[in-house]
Amino acid sequence: xxxxxxxxxxxxxAAARAIIAERGVAALSLQQVAAAVGVQAPSLYKRFxxxxxxxxxxxxxxxxxxAGVLAAQTLARPAQALAAMGRAYRAFxxxxxxxxxxxxxxxxxxxPAALAALAPLMTTLDTLVGRAHSLPAARTLTAFLHGxxxxxxxxxxxxxxxxEDAFDFGLTAVIRGVIGGGADADAPxxxxxxx
Amino acid sequence: xxxxxxxxxxxxxAAARAIIAERGVAALSLQQVAAAVGVQAPSLYKRFxxxxxxxxxxxxxxxxxxAGVLAAQTLARPAQALAAMGRAYRAFxxxxxxxxxxxxxxxxxxxPAALAALAPLMTTLDTLVGRAHSLPAARTLTAFLHGxxxxxxxxxxxxxxxxEDAFDFGLTAVIRGVIGGGADADAPxxxxxxx
DNA sequence: ACCTGAACACCGTTCAAGT
DNA sequence: ACCTGAACACCGTTCAAGT
Numbered sequence: 001x002x003x004x005x006x007x008x009x010x011x012x013x014a015a016a017r018a019i020i021a022e023r024g025v026a027a028l029s030l031q032q033v034a035a036a037v038g039v040q041a042p043s044l045y046k047r048f049x050x051x052x053x054x055x056x057x058x059x060x061x062x063x064x065x066x067a068g069v070l071a072a073q074t075l076a077r078p079a080q081a082l083a084a085m086g087r088a089y090r091a092f093x094x095x096x097x098x099x100x101x102x103x104x105x106x107x108x109x110x111x112p113a114a115l116a117a118l119a120p121l122m123t124t125l126d127t128l129v130g131r132a133h134s135l136p137a138a139r140t141l142t143a144f145l146h147g148x149x150x151x152x153x154x155x156x157x158x159x160x161x162x163x164e165d166a167f168d169f170g171l172t173a174v175i176r177g178v179i180g181g182g183a184d185a186d187a188p189x190x191x192x193x194x195x
Numbered sequence: 196x197x198x199x200x201x202x203x204x205x206x207x208x209a210a211a212r213a214i215i216a217e218r219g220v221a222a223l224s225l226q227q228v229a230a231a232v233g234v235q236a237p238s239l240y241k242r243f244x245x246x247x248x249x250x251x252x253x254x255x256x257x258x259x260x261x262a263g264v265l266a267a268q269t270l271a272r273p274a275q276a277l278a279a280m281g282r283a284y285r286a287f288x289x290x291x292x293x294x295x296x297x298x299x300x301x302x303x304x305x306x307p308a309a310l311a312a313l314a315p316l317m318t319t320l321d322t323l324v325g326r327a328h329s330l331p332a333a334r335t336l337t338a339f340l341h342g343x344x345x346x347x348x349x350x351x352x353x354x355x356x357x358x359e360d361a362f363d364f365g366l367t368a369v370i371r372g373v374i375g376g377g378a379d380a381d382a383p384x385x386x387x388x389x390x
Numbered sequence: 391a392c393c394t395g396a397a398c399a400c401c402g403t404t405c406a407a408g409t
Numbered sequence: 410a411c412c413t414g415a416a417c418a419c420c421g422t423t424c425a426a427g428t
Contacts, residue, residue: 003409003411030402042403043412051402104346110353133364135356139343140365144335147342151299151334158305161330169328170335170373177372178365198392198428225421237422238393246421 007037009047024098062103067117078128086171093149137178144174202232204242219293257298262312273323281366288344332373339369
């Protein structure tokens, strides 16, 4: 006779997420997760291949949330939308906090979900800098955003100045730089070509 | 009688570094390190408080190297120097590869070495955008660089375009954006202020 | 002073046995 | 079908004992 299931994939993911949010990924053990859902550790292997698969499930959930967060920032004027997405991304990262590193943990498998999450950013850049430059522009912007929030969540900004101001300054600068580089309208103020 | 030391701090750090370079930080065990230097694992505790202290020692070595790499890029024209530092940073990160995450792993302790490593970048930005803006400018640039190399080392750039081109595009864009934002000479091309 | 083996409390994971 | 206890091969770390 089949005993009723004591837990579920969703419950396990939620428990793992809560533990990571509180103590970080490194501190997550399957035994803790199992205890949190009222089961013994080996039972988790009924629903997940291994620890990595459980982390991948958390990762997927976060990516889906990110997609929603960015999609909500599609405004009429694309430059405004871009800035709004940047700020929304940072706010999302702050909300995740110790969960944030999981958002980027590429388990080796390239995920279509990751591309989908960034789709609103890509289309906004398409209209703003043109298809020819939207990919490098997107990479520049995401690199800045990922780098900035990683550094602030790691407390890597050690000097005194306001991190808030630095983000506003940086986001504005990156958007300006990326827009200026997309069109060949005006020559760059300073030539930084290889020598 | 004191038996002669079988190993040394430097040898242990080198062994740890080699293992991390080959298999990543997560795969580093003290037992492997001990075996590599011809000793039993508990002996490592004679020279390092714990695993974290060993990782911190590797981290310090990497930071010192980074300082040298950036200092070597101080050129006559500051905008060129900035671009050169950006490219040198990326090349250094590629050389480190699986060791790179350790460069940023803030063990909680704010290190003066980290500030020293970035000093050449800071002084270059001082002359380029002025003291009033050099701190946010430095944060913007380091965020971009750290984010970009993290993403490429993680294989997070999934789309088809050239990552090389994206870096050149991004570095130029960020430098241009940061310079344009430093002086209040000309108004930004697009207003991205909060709404 | 330095190194060792034995031990402790943990891991992730497998698997036969229960219901 | 789902869950469990026991077991395996690992961890990091401590410590008494050797030289």
